[in-house]
Amino acid sequence: MPSIAGVRSSPMSIVGADVSSPQKRRLRSNSDLVDDTVISTPSKPCSPLKTKSPRRCCDDSPNRRRTNVNETVAIDNIPKMRKSPKKKLLDSFLDKPIWNPTDSEQLSAVKEALHVSTAPSMPVCREVEQKRIVEFCRQCVEQEKAGSLYVCGCPGTGKSLSMENVNKSLAVWAKETGGELPEVLTINCTSLSTTSEIFNKILENSQPHKKVNNRSTPLRQIQQLYSQKQQSTGTKMMLVIADELDYLITKDRVVLHDLFMLTTLPFSKLILIGIANAIDLADRFLPKLQSLNCKPMVLSFRAYSMDQIIMILKQRLMALSYTVFQPQALELCARKVAASSGDMRKALGICRAAIERLETELRDDTCTSNLTSMVRVDHMAIALSRAYKSPIVDTIQSLPQHQQIVLCSAVKLFRKGKKDTTIGELNQFYIDVCKSSLIPPVGIMELSCMCRVLGDQGILKLGQSRDDKLKRVTLQIDEADIIFALQGIRFFAAVFSK
Numbered sequence: 001m002p003s004i005a006g007v008r009s010s011p012m013s014i015v016g017a018d019v020s021s022p023q024k025r026r027l028r029s030n031s032d033l034v035d036d037t038v039i040s041t042p043s044k045p046c047s048p049l050k051t052k053s054p055r056r057c058c059d060d061s062p063n064r065r066r067t068n069v070n071e072t073v074a075i076d077n078i079p080k081m082r083k084s085p086k087k088k089l090l091d092s093f094l095d096k097p098i099w100n101p102t103d104s105e106q107l108s109a110v111k112e113a114l115h116v117s118t119a120p121s122m123p124v125c126r127e128v129e130q131k132r133i134v135e136f137c138r139q140c141v142e143q144e145k146a147g148s149l150y151v152c153g154c155p156g157t158g159k160s161l162s163m164e165n166v167n168k169s170l171a172v173w174a175k176e177t178g179g180e181l182p183e184v185l186t187i188n189c190t191s192l193s194t195t196s197e198i199f200n201k202i203l204e205n206s207q208p209h210k211k212v213n214n215r216s217t218p219l220r221q222i223q224q225l226y227s228q229k230q231q232s233t234g235t236k237m238m239l240v241i242a243d244e245l246d247y248l249i250t251k252d253r254v255v256l257h258d259l260f261m262l263t264t265l266p267f268s269k270l271i272l273i274g275i276a277n278a279i280d281l282a283d284r285f286l287p288k289l290q291s292l293n294c295k296p297m298v299l300s301f302r303a304y305s306m307d308q309i310i311m312i313l314k315q316r317l318m319a320l321s322y323t324v325f326q327p328q329a330l331e332l333c334a335r336k337v338a339a340s341s342g343d344m345r346k347a348l349g350i351c352r353a354a355i356e357r358l359e360t361e362l363r364d365d366t367c368t369s370n371l372t373s374m375v376r377v378d379h380m381a382i383a384l385s386r387a388y389k390s391p392i393v394d395t396i397q398s399l400p401q402h403q404q405i406v407l408c409s410a411v412k413l414f415r416k417g418k419k420d421t422t423i424g425e426l427n428q429f430y431i432d433v434c435k436s437s438l439i440p441p442v443g444i445m446e447l448s449c450m451c452r453v454l455g456d457q458g459i460l461k462l463g464q465s466r467d468d469k470l471k472r473v474t475l476q477i478d479e480a481d482i483i484f485a486l487q488g489i490r491f492f493a494a495v496f497s498k
Contacts, residue, residue, distance in 0.1 A: 097321075097323065098323050098373050098374055099374075101355070101358055101359060101373055106322065111355065113316045113317060113319065114351050115348070115352070116345050118316070119161060119164065120312075120315055122165070123158060123161050123162060124308075124311055125304065125308040125311060126158045126162045126301070129301055130162050130165055130166055130169065133149065133151070133162070134166055134173070136149050137166070137182070137271060138170070141179060141181075141271075144237065144269070146226075146263040146268035146271060146272075147271055147272070147296075148260050148263045148271075148272040148273075148297070149297045149299060150274050150276070150298050150299070151163075151274065151275045151276075152275075152299070153300055153303075154277060154303050155277050155343055156304075156341070156342070156343030156344045156346055156347075157301040157303055157304060157342060159275050160243055163241055163275065167184055170184075180236065182236060182238055182271060183205060183236050183238045184238075184239045184241070185205045185239070185241070186241045187242050188244055189242055189243065189244045189245055189247040189248055195247065196218075198242065198248070199217070199222060199259075200218040202222060202238070202240060202262075203218040203221055203222050203225075206225060206238060206269075222262060223265065226266070226268040226269065227267065228267065229266075229267050236269065237269045237271060238269055239271045240271065240272050242259070245276035246276045246277055253288075257288065257292060259274075260272065260294040260296060261292055263294060264292075286298075302342075303338070303342025304337075304338060304342040304343075304344055305338050305342070306334045306335050306338040308338075309333075309337055309342075309344060310330060310331065310334045312347075313330055313347065316348075324355070324375060325374060325375045326374050326376050326377060329354065329374075329375050329379065329380040330351075332380050332484065333347055333351060333354070333383075333384065335479075335483060336388065336480045336481075336483075336484050337350065338480070339478045340480070346387065349387070350380070351375075351383075353383035353386065353387065354380045354382070355375055355379075356383075357379040357382050357383055358373075358376075358379050361379070378493070380487075381487045388484070392459075392477055392481050392485075393481055393485045395459070396481065396485035396486065397485050399454075401439075402442055402450060403450050403454060405434060405439070406450055406451065407454070408482070408486060408492055408495055409426060409429035409430040410429075410473065410482075411475075411482050414475060414479065415479075419474065420472050420474040422469060422470055422472060422473065423444070423447065423462075423469055423470070423471045424444070424470065426451075426473055436495070437491060437494075444469065445468070451471075458476055459476055460473055460476060461474040
């Protein structure tokens with residue numbers, strides 16, 4: 001099975017690699033193939049008399065140091081040696097059969113697993129944020145003290161999903177410690193007919209058996225409740241989770257201020273958690289709230305990274321007993337979404353769109369025996385192209401082939417962690433890519449001219465030097481855009497996968 005792009009670089013792409021001997025290339029290529037199938041081979045060529053079979057190595061003395069195949073198992077069993085999410089993703093697919101997209105039950109199960117409304121049993125990648133929210137609530141309950149917390153972050157970063165797990169954690173804590181679980185009221189502010197209706201819902205939950213006084217506003221009644229000790233006696237702590245708080249921010253700032261001020265009243269029992277996508281609330285509204293002595297704590301949910309998106313996708317697909325996606329296809333999706341927004345909901349939608357693309361291909365193609373049933377990179381590339389329409393992607397796709405190879409070489413080079421390189425070093429990677437596909441490379445002067453053209457288009461940035469080979473080269477665009485633009489072409493898909 002091919003390895004995930006970016007996990008292992010091709011030996012042909014290493015600067016200074018000896019490419020003069022075809023035999024060396026064959027041996028290294030074979031070693032990579034063997035490594036992917038988890039079969040042990042000696043790292044250096046040796047005579048048959050000195051080579052031990054894996055059986056002899058396994059049956060050797062217990063005091064003797066074991067060789068490659070057992071070392072691999074031993075390392076995997078050490079908790080400290082953790083594999084990357086991409087490597088774990090590949091390993092989880094090795095033992096599963098390929099799914100059958102024509103099976104309606106399997107197709108339904110896969111789409112359900114990737115649906116936004118399907119909540120995982122244990123959300124991953126947000127453990128730190130969830131722990132901070134739980135600690136905040138626990139302190140308020142234990143001290144019987146009101147408080148407010150503002151949770152912000154871009155859409156699709158797990159804010160609302162994390163709150164569901166927070167409620168479960170609080171219930172477990174109350175059961176284990178014998179503490180009193182607060183009354184929980186979750187309000188989606190977009191469902192309110194008016195912004196001030198939020199106070200009516202809080203009042204109804206605070207005094208469910210008391211008749212509402214129509215001569216006073218709900219806000220005024222709540223203020224009276226939390227301002228007098230006698231009225232607040234016997235009232236349980238209340239946790240109000242106000243989701244989509246942006247609605248109150250954009251429609252009525254006074255309501256927002258009055259809501260947070262409820263936590264400052266002398267006998268308030270209100271724990272307020274506001275959730276919104278507006279990450280600039282601190283600049284626009286917190287100074288006013290601070291002047292009113294009701295500034296909330298702020299917790300930001302950062303956009304998901306590529307590895308986190310892969311981890312979440314893997315968790316959703318883990319329950320399935322078959323393989324649906326090529327690992328490279330999932331990595332392409334995660335890389336693009338992480339580079340653009342980090343929106344997990346977007347990633348799930350794109351994966352479902354890629355499945356629909358496979359369905360269309362199998363339905364339209366009369367000769368399906370030559371097609372793999374897995375969702376491939378080209379399916380994912382089409383789904384991404386429909387989700388993201390970028391002028392820079394169109395520009396890259398319209399470039400001449402050798403300029404595209406230059407960009408492909410730059411991506412492979414910068415995967416090693418470099419910020420920039422020289423034209424001379426880029427030329428070595430370019431030659432390796434051309435030779436691996438039997439394409440005649442151009443000379444160093446022509447390559448330099450192509451870099452200048454790409455620089456004029458804002459794709460590359462060139463430094464100054466009298467020697468063209470020493471000019472510094474930097475990518476001016478995101479690597480994900482290049483991968484996304486070229487992955488649909490089989491030649492570049494093979495290069496990126498090495």
